Amino acid sequence: MAPAEIRTAIIDILGDIAPDEDLSNLDDQQSFRDQMELDSMDFLDIVMELRKRYRVQVPEEDYTNLDSMASTVSYLTPKMVAVA
Amino acid sequence: MPSFPHPTELPDDQRVVITGLGLTSPNGNSIGEFRDSLLNGRSGIKDYEVRYFGKTVAGVCDFDVKRHQSRRDARRGTRAGSVGIYCAREAIADSGIDWDNTDTSRVGVYIGITEHGNVETESEIYEISKFEYDTSVWTHHHNPRTVANNPAGEIALNMSITGPHYTIGAACAAGNAGLIQGLQMLRLKECDLALAGGVSESIHTFGIFAGFNSQGALATHQDPTKASRPFDLNRNGIVVAEGGCLYTLERLSDAKTRSAKVYGEIVGYAMNTDATDFVLPNPTRQAECIRMALDRAHITPENVNIVSTHATGTGMGDILECEAVRDVFGECNNTHINNTKSFIGHTMGAAGAIELAGNLMAFEDGVVHPSINVDDLDPECAINGLVLNEPKEIGTVDYIFNNSFGMLGINSAVVIKRT
Numbered sequence: 062m063a064p065a066e067i068r069t070a071i072i073d074i075l076g077d078i079a080p081d082e083d084l085s086n087l088d089d090q091q092s093f094r095d096q097m098e099l100d101s102m103d104f105l106d107i108v109m110e111l112r113k114r115y116r117v118q119v120p121e122e123d124y125t126n127l128d129s130m131a132s133t134v135s136y137l138t139p140k141m142v143a144v145a
Numbered sequence: 146m147p148s149f150p151h152p153t154e155l156p157d158d159q160r161v162v163i164t165g166l167g168l169t170s171p172n173g174n175s176i177g178e179f180r181d182s183l184l185n186g187r188s189g190i191k192d193y194e195v196r197y198f199g200k201t202v203a204g205v206c207d208f209d210v211k212r213h214q215s216r217r218d219a220r221r222g223t224r225a226g227s228v229g230i231y232c233a234r235e236a237i238a239d240s241g242i243d244w245d246n247t248d249t250s251r252v253g254v255y256i257g258i259t260e261h262g263n264v265e266t267e268s269e270i271y272e273i274s275k276f277e278y279d280t281s282v283w284t285h286h287h288n289p290r291t292v293a294n295n296p297a298g299e300i301a302l303n304m305s306i307t308g309p310h311y312t313i314g315a316a317c318a319a320g321n322a323g324l325i326q327g328l329q330m331l332r333l334k335e336c337d338l339a340l341a342g343g344v345s346e347s348i349h350t351f352g353i354f355a356g357f358n359s360q361g362a363l364a365t366h367q368d369p370t371k372a373s374r375p376f377d378l379n380r381n382g383i384v385v386a387e388g389g390c391l392y393t394l395e396r397l398s399d400a401k402t403r404s405a406k407v408y409g410e411i412v413g414y415a416m417n418t419d420a421t422d423f424v425l426p427n428p429t430r431q432a433e434c435i436r437m438a439l440d441r442a443h444i445t446p447e448n449v450n451i452v453s454t455h456a457t458g459t460g461m462g463d464i465l466e467c468e469a470v471r472d473v474f475g476e477c478n479n480t481h482i483n484n485t486k487s488f489i490g491h492t493m494g495a496a497g498a499i500e501l502a503g504n505l506m507a508f509e510d511g512v513v514h515p516s517i518n519v520d521d522l523d524p525e526c527a528i529n530g531l532v533l534n535e536p537k538e539i540g541t542v543d544y545i546f547n548n549s550f551g552m553l554g555i556n557s558a559v560v561i562k563r564t
Contacts, residue, residue, distance in 0.1 A: 080216040105285045
């Protein structure tokens, strides 16, 4: 997957986790938490959906990489390079 | 046996009244819609399909989840939680209480459930089956969804209630049990306002359908609206339904202070146990439970205008309850007997609370809703006073009696008095 595709995948996951949020104006550089109502269970949902949809494992020590869209895409790009 | 004081001799702060109610049933999402359906023969039973089990019939609710809950919270929580939140919010709105200025540390949430967690567990097992049963994809939401207090806890969370909340697991007597718990906690001054009743999400688990089917106790009929037919000779089992009904309960003294509308006063209640069988009811113990509730209300069977039966449409269950009801009310010429499951199926943990609500409006309109689908009355269910197929105007209603029984021989009864 290319970075743009990963971004779309994350948007899809966020849309399911936080269906009441408007994601159209998401600032990729800003922390998700500063823009959306997300708690620790929601972040676990992101990790779980990556595992279920793309078989991507995000170890606990790497959770801080899921802070913003930019950091998430950057972190996932090498992990998802082989994902169709 | 301890004697209970006459209800009218109790001080007002020991008398508990119903000042609001919120419900969702398969044939109505408010007391007005529900009552209208009951008086006009509208069934809420539909064709239904459930995972693994396949086609069947069920009572399905269509309340607007988003009315009181964000989509995010509905997704994170359970169906029972959503049912509970809808009912609780509607019950408070109906009571006219100034919720924004209510001390929620003095609000108690007491929710009867038949079971909880089956739906969520079953869904997760189905989910991991798509991943070769890899438990690493088992959701982290599983435990908060399946803890037994979940439906009550979701209500408390949604409404920022910081008083006590818990569920009462009482099989299909749970709706009454929730109501009784609310009354007791108000009398003990554990809370100043109680949200009490029962909820059910059971139609979302295949296990309950498959279990009743294996037991030979699941209703089938070509016309789903005819499938639930307690007392009819051709009844063939239970129609499973979802739903909820919660009451706003207050001490009479508080209700008077705020000049609240009062639906009725809980003047008697009882719970006991058969201790004879896992499934089969014991009419002797049921009759004892009924008499205990009457004694506590200081009334005789003749004083009761309406008896709402528990009958679920099973062969033996209906006959045995009729035996108990006949034993207590058989000689009463002004006592009318009906059944609500014939319209909506068996709402399990909500049944006692919902079925009471449908009858409660008789205090206002003096009409007894019927038990429908009785084309050929089973002679063994022929009790004096049965109201069948058409509503009956009876004039002033002073006492309504509500039966609710469940597996493992749990029996409950509640007596409501006109105020």
